[in-house]
Amino acid sequence: MQNYISCDIQVPSELVDILVAEMGDLGFEGFIETENGFEAYLPETDFQELALIALFEKYEIPSSALQTKLVAPQNWNADWERNFEPVCIAQQLRVRAPFHEADPAFAMELLIQPKTSFGTGHHETTYTIMRLMLEMDLKGKSVFDYGSGTGILAILAMKLGAKDVFANDIDLWAAENIFENMALNQVEGISFLQGDLSIAPAGPYEIILANINKNILLTSFQGMRPLLKEGGNLLISGFYESDLPDLLLVAEKVGFKLLNQVTKNGWTAATLTV
Numbered sequence: 001m002q003n004y005i006s007c008d009i010q011v012p013s014e015l016v017d018i019l020v021a022e023m024g025d026l027g028f029e030g031f032i033e034t035e036n037g038f039e040a041y042l043p044e045t046d047f048q049e050l051a052l053i054a055l056f057e058k059y060e061i062p063s064s065a066l067q068t069k070l071v072a073p074q075n076w077n078a079d080w081e082r083n084f085e086p087v088c089i090a091q092q093l094r095v096r097a098p099f100h101e102a103d104p105a106f107a108m109e110l111l112i113q114p115k116t117s118f119g120t121g122h123h124e125t126t127y128t129i130m131r132l133m134l135e136m137d138l139k140g141k142s143v144f145d146y147g148s149g150t151g152i153l154a155i156l157a158m159k160l161g162a163k164d165v166f167a168n169d170i171d172l173w174a175a176e177n178i179f180e181n182m183a184l185n186q187v188e189g190i191s192f193l194q195g196d197l198s199i200a201p202a203g204p205y206e207i208i209l210a211n212i213n214k215n216i217l218l219t220s221f222q223g224m225r226p227l228l229k230e231g232g233n234l235l236i237s238g239f240y241e242s243d244l245p246d247l248l249l250v251a252e253k254v255g256f257k258l259l260n261q262v263t264k265n266g267w268t269a270a271t272l273t274v
Contacts, residue, residue: 128269151178204229235267
């Protein structure tokens with residue numbers, strides 16, 4: 001496993017969500033909120049210092065607001081045990097780490113070994129798309145989890161009765177993490193390949209899950225359309241509510257239409273169909 005760069009960023013609360021979204025586009029994979037801002041993580045080999053400096057200049061943030069350090073991969077679990085709390089969606093679902101006790105009050109629990117914060121359910125993007133999934137009938141369905149991260153959505157799909165799930169992600173850590181989390185949740189039927197959208201088997205899939213970000217979604221609608229079965233559903237997340245009109249403008253050109261959406265703290269997930 002490779003080393004990570006940790007960035008400790010001290011900014012006003014109103015800038016946190018904006019920077020998290022922007023830094024996600026720069027390859028940052030993990031975010032932890034702090035009292036004075038947040039910490040962001042990405043693989044050492046992906047760190048673009050000049051791009052990060054330019055981002056800070058864009059929002060007129062002084063360089064003194066940023067401190068970076070090298071983090072050995074074995075430190076992830078210790079960091080998360082100090083910061084990670086279970087995520088609950090009503091009484092339907094509780095997402096917890098293996099070091100938390102089980103809670104029988106919830107209809108379903110998912111165990112996620114946290115290596116980075118994306119895909120643990122804490123961020124609004126994952127939380128909202130899980131809400132949409134809990135409202136759907138996935139029994140017997142074929143599912144594609146595009147950009148699977150920890151595998152939380154793929155695992156939830158299997159727990160909700162999906163017939164099979166194909167998952168992919170461009171990052172090597174995702175390949176390591178998803179199989180660990182499958183074992184923790186005792187699920188089978190998920191296949192995984194490392195790579196981008198082009199490596200996805202032809203399908204067609206009845207449901208596609210895409211919790212990524214606005215820019216990748218904009219360039220992926222055309223490629224996802226032939227992968228989705230007629231009458232199937234595409235669930236998208238990873239963007240602000242204000243970005244939805246831009247996304248729909250592109251999605252509708254290739255045949256998608258909006259069914260519904262949910263929003264939390266300005267972040268939105270939406271269900272599209274064809």
